[in-house]
Amino acid sequence: MKITDVEAIWLQLPVVDERCDGTQDTLIVRVHTDAGIVGVGEVDSSPMVAKAIIEAPLSHAIARGLRQCVLGQNPLDIAVLWERMYQGTIFFGRGGAAQQAISGVDMALWDILGKVLKQPVYRLLGGAFHTKLRAYASNLFGDTPQATYEQARRLVDQGFTAVKFGWGPLGKSEALDLELVRQARAGLGDAVDLMIDAGLAYDASTAIRRARQFAEFNPFWLEEPLHPDDLEGYARLTQASPIRIAAGEQETTLHGFAALLDAGLDVIQPDVARVGGISRAIEIGRLAAQRHRLCVNHSYKTGVSIAASLHFLAALPNASLLEYCVEQSALRQTLTRQRFPVVDGYVAVPQEPGLGVELDEEVVARYRVA
DSSP: OOEEEEEEEEEEOSOOOSSSOGGGEEEEEEEEETTSOEEEEEEOSOHHHHHHHHHOOOOBTTBOOHHHHHTTSOTTOHHHHHHHHHHHTTTTOSSHHHHHHHHHHHHHHHHHHHHHHTOBHHHHTTOOSOSEEEEEEEEEOOSSHHHHHHHHHHHHHTTOSEEEEESTTTTSOHHHHHHHHHHHHHHHOSSSEEEEEOTTOOOHHHHHHHHHHHGGGOOSEEEOOSOTTOHHHHHHHHHHOSSOEEEOTTOOSHHHHHHHHHTTOSEEOOOTTTTTHHHHHHHHHHHHHHTTOEEOOOOOSOHHHHHHHHHHHHTOTTOOEEEEEOOOOHHHHHSBSOOOOOBTTEEEOOOSSBTOOOBOHHHHHHHBOO
16 A cells, blocks of 8 residues: 555634634645545644645755655555654754644554554554543633633533633733632532643743642643743742643653653643644653653644544543533534534544544535635
């Protein structure tokens, strides 16, 4: 079997607002083979940038597009192809957008392997420690504390047992930060887990102060309060914080996650559409397992990333939670025919061959940019 083509499909809603909502656009990757089997993946990056990285022609030995790296190769040789893509993009890669773009191709290769072997991807990763994951509803803080309270009530009514609020107006003032979190907790009640995503809002000293202040509201974790390169700040924060500290969504490399673990993080959050796909996400998760830390996916994209996240989390002993984006955009809700419903607070791991997802081609055509 040989790879005959790699498609990079840029999808985008008619209007993209300046807010932290990755469901407004995406890059879908389809890997085609001469056996007629097609694999699907997704990239969480700037879609136009990642598309160029996939489609770029040969420049020289270590500067070539990902399509050039894998064309004509056996799609079942996933580790070999991952290394070909990594080596082929060393000149402009070794992380960042290049690693994000590799994610989409890698994901599609695992989809192909599962379809060829007629097995779900998690089984090819060693089997399932979990057949379902507890979903935490992931959304932005409301524009006001009252709006946050009302969002919390709606999500509890939908059956979620854990909810994360993030970004939005958090970080504008101490008084507003505390009131936003107070109203989030009031809306959720005491029985539902609350996660707080600070969205890079603080320096280390402020983050330590907020962690101590937020502790009154019993959050499950405080996420990404610091700049992703502030490893010294994270070391100070994890030592001083009375609550768990989580981070990792901005990181793309294995050594970057090792550095976060060295800094003392309680929870790491690899995004399967950013870190190099399923191949690298499972390595990151196992690295965390060796240190007895939690691994929870970051995902704020479509059903393709949800499916891939479910598979790699299922294969980890140190995973139990699934970030479940509740944005209502058309790409998040309708791109895949599978909807991944939350039942009694949990989402089931797909059992179909490969990733277990099918694109709705009408949705692809409607939002396709190029």
